[in-house]
Amino acid sequence: STPHLGLEQYFGRYRASYTLFLPELEGRRTRAHLLQGNYYYDKSNVGLSFSFGEETDIVAPGTLATFRVRGAAISGLHFFKSDWALNYRLGITRQGDLYS
Secondary structure (H helix, E strand, O other): OOOEEEEEEEEOOEEEEEEEEOOEEOOEEOOEEEEEEEEEEOOEEEEEEEEEEEEEEEEEOOEEEEEEEEEEEEEEEEEEEOOEEEEEEEEEEEEOOOEO
């Protein structure tokens, strides 16, 4: 499991949160941050999230590499009827020079 610590606050129809992640892989600890914001309307919501930090991966047997990671996403849940809704998430993640 990954240790994490978060703060969250609601302001009327809005929510803001911050989470610090402290993952460890084979003795190498890194840090990652997640910022989120949501707007709530009726039973629906829309949100934005931004993430940044470091991630360690095994790139070959016995070889670890640490990469800078950045990401952003928009997500939401929109009810069209009381029993029918659209749940969506569109995001991008960049992990060092490995992939987007």
